Structures are given as structure tokens and as C-alpha cells.
Amino acid sequence: xxxxxxxxxxxxxxxxxxxxxxxxxxxxxxxxxxxxxxxxxxxxxxxxxxxxxxxxxxxxxxxxxxxxxxxxxxxxxxxxxxxxxxxxxxxxxxxxxxxxxxxxxxxxxxxxxxxxxxxxxxxxxxxxxxxxxxxxxxxxxxxxxxxxxxxxxxxxxxxxxxxxxxxxxxxxxxxxxxxxxxxxxxxxxxxxxxxxxxxxxxxxxxxxxxxxxxxxxxxxxxxxxxxxxxxxxxxxxxxxxxxxxxxxxxxxxxxxxxxxxxxxxxxxxxxxxxxxxxxxxxxxxxxxxxxxxxxxxxxxxxxxxxxxxxxxxxxxxxxxxxxxx
Amino acid sequence: xxxxxxxxxxxxxxxxxxxxxxxxxxxxxxxxxxxxxxxxxxxxxxxxxxxxxxxxxxxxxxxxxxxxxxxxxxxxxxxxxxxxxxxxxxxxxxxxxxxxxxxxxxxxxxxxxxxxxxxxxxxxxxxxxxxxxxxxxxxxxxxxxxxxxxxxxxxxxxxxxxxxxxxxxxxxxxxxxxxxxxxxxxxxxxxxxxxxxxxxxxxxxxxxxxxxxxxxxxxxxxxxxxxxxxxxxxxxxxxxxxxxxxxxxxxxxxxxxxxxxxxxxxxxxxxxxxxxxxxxxxxxxxxxxxxxxxxxxxxxxxxxxxxxxxxxxxxxxxxxxxxxxxxxxxxxxxxxxxxxxxxxxxxxxxxxxxxxxxxxxxxxxxxxxxxxxxxxxxxxxxxxxxxxxxxxxxxxxxxxxxxxxxxxxxxxxxxxxxxxxxxxxxxxxxxxxxxxxxxxxxxxxxxxxxxxxxxxxxxxxxxxxxxxxxxxxxxxxxxxxxxxxxxxxxxxxxxxxxxxxxxxxxxxxxxxxxxxxxxxxxxx
Numbered sequence: 001x002x003x004x005x006x007x008x009x010x011x012x013x014x015x016x017x018x019x020x021x022x023x024x025x026x027x028x029x030x031x032x033x034x035x036x037x038x039x040x041x042x043x044x045x046x047x048x049x050x051x052x053x054x055x056x057x058x059x060x061x062x063x064x065x066x067x068x069x070x071x072x073x074x075x076x077x078x079x080x081x082x083x084x085x086x087x088x089x090x091x092x093x094x095x096x097x098x099x100x101x102x103x104x105x106x107x108x109x110x111x112x113x114x115x116x117x118x119x120x121x122x123x124x125x126x127x128x129x130x131x132x133x134x135x136x137x138x139x140x141x142x143x144x145x146x147x148x149x150x151x152x153x154x155x156x157x158x159x160x161x162x163x164x165x166x167x168x169x170x171x172x173x174x175x176x177x178x179x180x181x182x183x184x185x186x187x188x189x190x191x192x193x194x195x196x197x198x199x200x201x202x203x204x205x206x207x208x209x210x211x212x213x214x215x216x217x218x219x220x221x222x223x224x225x226x227x228x229x230x231x232x233x234x235x236x237x238x239x240x241x242x243x244x245x246x247x248x249x250x251x252x253x254x255x256x257x258x259x260x261x262x263x264x265x266x267x268x269x270x271x272x273x274x275x276x277x278x279x280x281x282x283x284x285x286x287x288x289x290x291x292x293x294x295x296x297x298x299x300x301x302x303x304x305x306x307x308x309x310x311x312x313x314x315x316x317x318x319x320x321x322x323x324x325x
Numbered sequence: 326x327x328x329x330x331x332x333x334x335x336x337x338x339x340x341x342x343x344x345x346x347x348x349x350x351x352x353x354x355x356x357x358x359x360x361x362x363x364x365x366x367x368x369x370x371x372x373x374x375x376x377x378x379x380x381x382x383x384x385x386x387x388x389x390x391x392x393x394x395x396x397x398x399x400x401x402x403x404x405x406x407x408x409x410x411x412x413x414x415x416x417x418x419x420x421x422x423x424x425x426x427x428x429x430x431x432x433x434x435x436x437x438x439x440x441x442x443x444x445x446x447x448x449x450x451x452x453x454x455x456x457x458x459x460x461x462x463x464x465x466x467x468x469x470x471x472x473x474x475x476x477x478x479x480x481x482x483x484x485x486x487x488x489x490x491x492x493x494x495x496x497x498x499x500x501x502x503x504x505x506x507x508x509x510x511x512x513x514x515x516x517x518x519x520x521x522x523x524x525x526x527x528x529x530x531x532x533x534x535x536x537x538x539x540x541x542x543x544x545x546x547x548x549x550x551x552x553x554x555x556x557x558x559x560x561x562x563x564x565x566x567x568x569x570x571x572x573x574x575x576x577x578x579x580x581x582x583x584x585x586x587x588x589x590x591x592x593x594x595x596x597x598x599x600x601x602x603x604x605x606x607x608x609x610x611x612x613x614x615x616x617x618x619x620x621x622x623x624x625x626x627x628x629x630x631x632x633x634x635x636x637x638x639x640x641x642x643x644x645x646x647x648x649x650x651x652x653x654x655x656x657x658x659x660x661x662x663x664x665x666x667x668x669x670x671x672x673x674x675x676x677x678x679x680x681x682x683x684x685x686x687x688x689x690x691x692x693x694x695x696x697x698x699x700x701x702x703x704x705x706x707x708x709x710x711x712x713x714x715x716x717x718x719x720x721x722x723x724x725x726x727x728x729x730x731x732x733x734x735x736x737x738x739x740x741x742x743x744x745x746x747x748x749x750x751x752x753x754x755x756x757x758x759x760x761x762x763x764x765x766x767x768x769x770x771x772x773x774x775x776x777x778x779x780x781x782x783x784x785x786x787x788x789x790x791x792x793x794x795x796x797x798x799x800x801x802x803x804x805x806x807x808x809x810x811x812x813x814x815x816x817x818x819x820x821x822x823x824x825x826x827x828x829x830x831x832x833x834x835x836x837x838x839x840x841x842x843x844x845x846x847x848x849x
Contacts, residue, residue, distance in 0.1 A: 032726075033730045033731070034724075034726025034727050034728075034730035035726060035730075036726075038733065039729075040367065041769075042725050042768060043376040044375040044376045044449045045375050045376055045377075045745055045753075045769070046375075046449065046450070046744075046753075046756065046769035047375075047449035047450075047767065048449060048450075048451050048767070049767050049770070052766060055502075058502070058503065086367055087367065088368060089523075094523075156559065161562055161563060167563070167565060169556050169559070169560060170525070174525070174526045174549060175352065175547045270552075272552040272556055274524060274525050278552070279524070282365075282524065285724045285725070285726075286726070
């Protein structure tokens with residue numbers, strides 16, 4: 001029962017959050033100089049005054065701000081994200097087209113960062129005075145402090161040009177016209193660099209977090225008790241140590257989901273990965289406001305879903321969480 | 326535990342090897358070409374949307390009544406022949422028999438008449454405005470009636486401007502600019518559309534029933550859209566693409582020119598005429614004074630800009646018409662760099678140095694795009710102006726709409742700008758200098774607020790003058806006046822380089838370059 005009540009409460013909160021995201025962003029975007037008509041005329045290489053007027057009318061940009069605002073909020077709440085002025089296609093279609101790429105990128109990176117980060121963290125906590133731990137520490141620090149677009153370009157140069165192992169950009173090879181298993185392999189091939197780049201920052205974060213958390217847990221009384229019982233070291237490390245040490249890491253991973261989406265914008269831009277981030281980047285510089293707003297609302301939904309999932313994950317790792325509420 | 330780590334590493338390693346070993350697909354093996362581009366078109370109908378990224382695929386998907394070669398000579402295309410009436414106010418086109426659209430329907434005079442009227446009504450460049458009415462006495466004859474003679478008419482009927490649209494698809498009552506089939510058109514050109522995925526690719530396939538026998542020579546053309554010039558250059562270097570036109574950034578050009586498998590050339594596309602200039606807001610002090618504008622022109626060393634800043638990849642522009650145009654004249658004031666003369670002009674304009682050695686303060690806008698032609702030029706100008714006591718503030722614009730808002734709103738002192746000639750001066754040149762085209766809110770109109778009655782008169786005459794020699798004379802005087810009046814300081818022509826695999830033959834070398842059909846492109 002409390003679980004259901006919690007979920008309903010969360011859902012209502014989410015709706016309010018989405019409405020605020022839409023309203024706030026609408027106002028912010030309208031404060032930016034210039035509009036989509038300027039972009040379109042720019043790409044056309046100039047236009048007559050009539051064309052300009054016609055375009056503004058077509059997109060409803062000649063209406064008063066307040067009218068545009070309420071029209072937009074009304075439409076958003078009924079689930080209509082509108083039409084992208086630039087692409088002349090429904091915003092919802094464009095977003096749905098791009099969501100899989102972003103989800104694939106973000107979750108692959110998350111899996112790499114979390115999996116590898118926890119393993120490295122455990123190792124460097126267990127052998128905290130070894131040279132291996134020192135190396136892990138330095139690498140983690142480097143990964144954490146390098147900006148994504150820099151490390152991305154560097155990896156691109158190294159593994160696509162100097163040692164051409166992977167393609168430079170895109171998600172699949174359009175010219176090859178593949179399907180089935182071959183297509184999946186092709187996508188993975190294209191995924192390696194962007195996912196690694198995005199994972200690099202978070203890898204460092206999780207490594208350090210796991211390490212610190214492990215060091216703390218391994219000094220606690222119950223671990224000493226477990227050892228005193230004569231348990232196998234592996235069991236002590238993973239069952240008693242890691243499971244308890246994982247809580248802050250999972251919390252962080254949940255919180256970082258929105259950060260990862262933001263990081264994905266940069267990574268997608270560097271690698272021309274056809275996800276939401278790339279779509280948003282182009283839409284902003286074009287003032288395709290309908291599309292930007294749609295993407296922001298979609299991102300808000302993704303983050304909310306992610307947070308709810310994190311909460312559910314808590315219950316799996318630590319049964320006390322559910323019991324307390 | 327160490328064993329499990331070792332196992333995981335082996336697993337990851339073998340997976341990685343499997344993924345990495347998948348091959349890349351170059352074009353030659355299956356007679357296709359991968360064309361690297363850096364811009365997404367809004368849609369694919371060049372009758373209602375201009376701009377290079379619509380024109381390029383548009384010219385492959387749609388045929389046009391006529392085409393033009395590399396020497397500005399009009400050539401037959403869908404029309405086998407054409408003839409002007411004695412008063413130059415009618416044009417008769419004879420169409421090829423048996424030509425078909427991609428859906429198999431025959432191309433008739435009704436389609437051509439419909440297409441011309443669509444271009445007249447919707448094309449952003451105000452093309453074919455002198456067309457009054459079109460007769461179609463039979464399926465293969467089109468008679469165009471004009472309100473006045475139009476020397477630009479034939480060029481307006483060539484691929485980047487006048488696609489032949491299927492009337493049975495587009496004439497269904499829906500407004501053309503937002504017609505859904507603009508995204509998924511049935512065309513008349515050498516290639517038909519297979520898939521258009523914005524920001525990603527446009528896939529084109531040979532149209533087997535194309536009306537020119539033996540064309541096109543390629544089976545498939547994939548236009549891959551890259552994020553920016555750097556991504557495109559990397560892709561060309563990694564041999565992921567075979568052909569890339571419209572490369573303008575100097576670092577890409579220099580870099581690609583060093584690669585042994587590529588040819589990098591600026592041939593073809595001479596009609597486009599993209600000029601770089603610094604525009605003055607002549608409605609604002611002190612730029613209302615011609616001497617101030619001339620003074621600024623005299624501090625710019627165009628040799629230095631083209632040879633040093635742009636590493637010899639560009640050509641100096643001396644006036645409003647690009648040097649590759651038949652109407653170009655070099656018989657104009659050349660503004661050879663002359664700082665003492667610039668100082669003298671400013672003194673005469675009453676702008677004397679104050680105690681700090683400053684004559685006046687002003688600002689220049691520039692956009693983030695094309696750094697070689699905007700930011701670098703603006704920074705150079707700042708350094709030069711400092712030497713004659715003018716304090717120039719650099720105002721970088723974050724993106725195109727921000728810039729367009731200010732320039733279109735006449736809210737600027739100076740700005741760098743890039744404006745295309747588009748072949749005939751009536752299309753891309755007149756708009757900048759006509760008094761009647763001073764319009765607020767429209768970028769690339771006469772945003773300089775320049776007005777000279779003699780220029781208006783010359784341009785009005787040149788727009789209807791069908792005698793080539795007389796027309797050249799009119800444009801010569803026009804160029805001399807505009808360069809002397811200096812509403813803009815002309816700097817250089819943007820080079821449109823192409824990079825392509827050296828085994829490719831039959832590249833598009835007409836005055837429209839890659840904005841024309843690539844039906845002769847083939848692998849050797």
C-alpha cells in the first residue's frame with residue numbers, strides 16, 4: 001500500500017515538475033535574440049520581405065507572447081509537443097526517433113562506468129598501498145578532470161585516424177545497408193568511442209567513490225566480526241563489504257543520470273551520434289523553440305524515470321529502505 | 326578473484342576484436358559514391374526553399390528545363406531547344422519526348438508550367454517575377470509570356486532554381502512551402518530518393534528511366550551529413566567518404582590537400598560567387614560619411630588577408646560582382662593599403678585625434694561560422710584601425726539568429742558578412758544596393774541603408790537589357806560607383822573547394838558545381 005501511495009505521489013510531483021520545466025524554458029527561450037525565421041532565411045541565402053512575413057505567420061510567431069505561451073502550455077499538457085519549424089515534422093516523431101540512440105549511449109556508458117568503476121574501486125581499496133592502486137588513482141583523476149570534448153577528440157584522433165580501428169562518427173554505416181546481427185555489430189562498432197568517452201568521467205567518479213566507501217566499510221565492526229568468524233576473504237569483501245559500500249555509489253549513479261544526459265550532448269556532438277543531445281544542440285542554434293522545449297520535456301521525463309528506478313534499486317540492495325517508509 | 330578479472334578481460338577483449346574487425350564500406354566496389362556534407366536541408370524541394378543544402382540533393386532528384394556549363398553557356402536539359410520571340414517578351418521551350426517522373430508518369434508541358442509558377446510564387450529569391458502567363462499548346466511545348474525582357478530568365482530555369490515538379494503530386498491544394506511531399510518527393514532528375522533522415526543522411530539511387538541515355542553513371546549516392554567541417558575532414562581522411570564539395574575552412578583545405586588519395590580543387594561552381602565584405606551601417610554616424618568608409622577600406626591590406634590570414638587559398642574581391650562573373654570589371658578603385666591616406670580622409674571628415682590619440686570608437690559584429698572569414702578579419706581590422714586612431718570593439722555573436730536579428734534590425738556599426746552572387750547580378754547583387762530594398766528585419770537586403778539614385782537607375786536598366794555588351798557597360802558603371810561609395814569594404818571571395826577520391830571522374834564542373842546534377846560522375 002505505502003508503495004502505491006508513494007508512486008502516485010511521485011507521479012503527481014512529476015507532472016508539476018514537467019509543467020514547470022515547460023513554462024520556465026519557454027520564457028527563457030523567448031529571451032534569446034532572433035528566431036527560427038532568421039535561421040531559415042539564413043540557410044536560404046536571403047529572402048524577400050513577403051517570405052519572411054509568411055514564415056512568421058506560419059509558425060505563429062506574429063502572435064503576442066502571452067497568447068503563444070498559453071497555447072504552448074495548453075498543448076504540452078494535452079501531450080501535443082507541436083511541429084518542428086525547421087524540419088516541418090512533429091516534434092514527438094523527431095524525439096522518438098532519437099531517444100533509442102541516447103538511451104543506448106547513456107546506459108552503455110553507465111554500465112561501463114559503474115561496472116568497471118566498482119571493480120577498480122574494490123581492487124584499489126583492497127590493495128590500497130600497492131602500485132596498482134596508485135595507477136588507478138592517477139588515471140581516475142585524469143579521467144575526471146579532462147573535459148569530454150577534449151578527451152573525445154583525442155580518442156577520435158588516436159583510434160579513428162592514427163590507428164584506424166573504429167569509424168569517426170555516426171551510429172551505423174548507411175552506405176553498407178546492413179540488417180540483423182551485422183547491423184548490431186556495426187552499431188556496437190560505432191558505439192565504442194562515444195561510450196568510452198562518456199564513461200571516462202563517471203568511471204573516475206565511481207572508482208573513487210567505491211574505494212572511499214569500501215575503505216570505510218572494511219574498517220567497520222561487522223567486517224571484523226565476519227573475518228573473526230573465519231569467513232573466506234572473497235565472501236567478506238563482496239557480501240559484507242561491497243554490498244554495504246554500494247549504497248552511496250547507487251545514489252550517485254541515480255543523481256548522475258541527468259548529468260550523464262548533459263554529458264551526452266557534448267559526446268554526441270563530438271561523434272555525430274544521432275541522439276537527443278545532437279538534436280538539441282542543432283535546435284538551440286537554430287531557435288527551433290518547439291523542438292527544444294520538446295526535448296527538454298522529454299529529458300525531464302527521462303530523469304524522473306531514472307530517479308524512480310534508482311529508488312527501486314535501493315530496495316533491492318538494502319531491504320531496510322522500503323521498511324522505513 | 327584475480328581469475329575472474331582475467332576472465333572478464335579476455336571476454337571484453339574478444340568482444341572488442343569482433344566489433345573492431347567489421348569492415349568499412351567505400352563506394353567504388355558497388356559503383357556508389359559517399360558524399361560528405363555538413364548541413365541538413367529543411368526539405369528537398371528547391372522550388373520553395375533556396376540554400377545550398379536543399380539545392381545539392383534537389384538538383385539530383387529534380388531535372389530542370391535547362392542547364393548551364395562551366396562557361397556560362399546555357400545547355401539543353403529537359404528542354405531540347407528554346408527560342409525568344411522578336412520582342413524578347415516570349416520564350417518557347419520544346420521539351421524532350423518520353424521523359425518520365427520517378428513514379429512513371431510522363432513529364433508534360435503542364436508540369437513545367439506548374440513548376441515555373443510555383444517558383445515565381447514561392448522562391449525566396451523573387452525569381453521569374455516577370456513571368457506573366459504560360460501557354461501549353463501541346464504536351465511538349467511551353468510558351469512563357471513576360472511583362473518585360475529578362476536577361477536572367479534562362480539562368481533562372483537551371484537546376485538550383487527551377488526543379489520540374491510533378492503537378493499530379495504537388496498541385497493538390499496544399500500550400501507548397503509546407504507540402505508533406507517536400508520531405509519525400511517524386512522527382513524528374515537522374516537520381517530518386519530512397520531515404521532522407523535529417524542530420525544523418527540522404528540516400529539516392531539511380532533512376533533507370535532518366536531521360537538522358539547512359540546517365541547517371543553511378544548506381545547510388547549517399548549524402549552523409551557530418552556535424553561540422555572538422556568531423557567531415559576526419560571522415561575524408563579515414564576514407565569513409567569519397568566526395569565532398571563546398572569545403573571553405575582553410576585548415577580543412579590545407580589538411581586534405583596533403584592526403585595522397587584525394588584531389589582537392591576549387592574548380593567548378595564559378596557562378597555562386599560568395600563574397601566576403603565588411604558592411605557599414607550608412608544610416609549611422611560616422612558611416613554616413615563616404616570618407617570614413619573609404620578610410621576603413623584603405624587600412625585593409627587585402628594581399629595580407631588573402632595571402633597570410635587565408636594562406637593563399639582565396640582570391641581578392643574588388644567589387645560587388647565576383648571576378649568569375651562575365652559582368653565583372655577590375656576597372657575600379659582598388660583601395661591599396663594606404664594608412665596616411667586613411668588618416669587624411671578621417672581628418673577631412675572632421676574626426677580628429679583627441680588627447681589620447683583616439684578619433685572615434687565603433688564596433689564590429691561577427692558570427693561564429695567561418696572563422697577564417699569573420700573573426701580573423703575582424704581582429705585584423707581592429708589592429709589596423711588602432712594604427713590610425715580608431716578604437717574598434719569586437720562583438721562576437723553567439724549564433725546566426727542573434728547576428729541576423731541585429732543586422733536585419735539595422736542595429737550595428739559594422740559587420741563581417743558573406744553574400745552570394747548566385748550567377749546573374751539580378752539574383753544576388755541588386756538586393757544589396759537598391760534603395761527599394763532597404764527593408765528592416767530582412768537579412769541580406771540593403772541592410773547598409775545605401776542609396777544612390779544613379780545606382781538604382783543603372784540596376785533597373787540592366788535588369789531588362791538584353792544586349793550583352795550594353796548590359797556589361799551598365800554593370801561596369803555600377804561597380805565603379807558602388808566601390809567608390811563603399812557601402813561595404815570588399816575583401817575576398819570564399820573558395821569552394823571540393824575534395825574527392827582521385828579515382829573519381831566527371832566531377833560537376835559547371836558554374837553551379839555541386840548544385841547541379843552529378844550525372845556524369847563515375848569511377849574510373
